[in-house]
Amino acid sequence: MAKLFRAAIMGPPGSGKGTISERIAQSFGLQYLSSGHYLRESIAANTEAGVLVKNYVERGLLVPDHVMTRLMLPRLEQLNSHSWLLDGFPRTLAQAQALNSMCQPDLVISLNIPYETLKDRLSDRWVHPASGRVYNMGFNPPRVQGRDDISGEPLVQHDDDKPEALVARLRHYKDVAKPVIDLYKSKGILHTFSGTETDRIWPYISSLLSAKIDTPPSDTCQTQTP
Ligand code: G5P
Ligand code: MG
Secondary structure, eight states: OOOBOEEEEEOSTTSSHHHHHHHHHHHHOOEEEEHHHHHHHHHHTTOHHHHHHHHHHHTTOOOOHHHHHHHHHHHHHTTTTSOEEEESOOOSHHHHHHHHHHOOOSEEEEEEOOHHHHHHHHHTEEEETTTTEEEETTTBOOSSTTBOTTTOOBOBOOGGGSHHHHHHHHHHHHHHHHHHHHHHHHTTOEEEEEOSOHHHHHHHHHHHHHHHHHSOSBSSOOOOOO
16 A cells, blocks of 8 residues: 655745645645635635635735634545645644644645745736636746636736735744744754745755655554644
8 A cells, every 4th residue: 555645835925835736746646735725715615614714814814723723624634545735734833733633744845935035926926816826927927918827817916915915924924933843843854945946946845755755654644742
């Protein structure tokens, strides 16, 4: 039986979590779970959770921990016999502890991208609200300017991607991420990648995963002490 492998990717808004996660999922066949995607899906479907989180997500604020864990952990439970990759969860110490009580990741990737780079990327970012598909006018532009590639619907720019809101979002990210990073560092599973270009970081992540996925540490999901 193939060994299971579970990973998480952390990083500030715009650091490339989604872009890199898609490459990992494609190259290594991990099931990819994005907290932002599930939140946007709940909002679009107008579910009870969606109504609750709408205000937070639209303003780029962190959704309360108990709502996040209720959204993410049942999905992970269903993947007990799969390898997975989490994008954007856990984001706080409380979330990391909740995850650990169910299953500790084998490896955590942390993206360390300079503030100026994040600012440039996000101010150039356009999204398709219904699907969450993300474009960047320089890095991966849509085929037709201002239009989603699949639906042809108009793209929009988020208010919280504007420079004034960004400074606050990035500072807040640092504050809440630090204890999570320290926790995974203390467990010896944290790998940090720094740089300004996803295409330059990707080969390092890819070779790390090639080495780790050949010799993964476990084949069942064990509960760990936080
Ligand atoms: P999300 O959806 O997790 P964020 O804000 O953490 O949102 P985001 O915006 O999705 O992160 P990312 O995934 O890190 O960014 O980056 P990306 O989308 O791949 O890349 C950003 C842009 O840069 C894209 O346009 C991409 O094409 C471009 N790009 C990538 N690499 C390069 C490059 O090398 N060069 C250039 N030029 N461009 C590049 O969460 C959304 C909201 O949900 C809530 C929060 O409200 C959050 O704000 N939320 C949570 N709340 C509490 N707890 C949690 N666990 C939560 N998870 C989500
Ligand atoms: Mg993302």
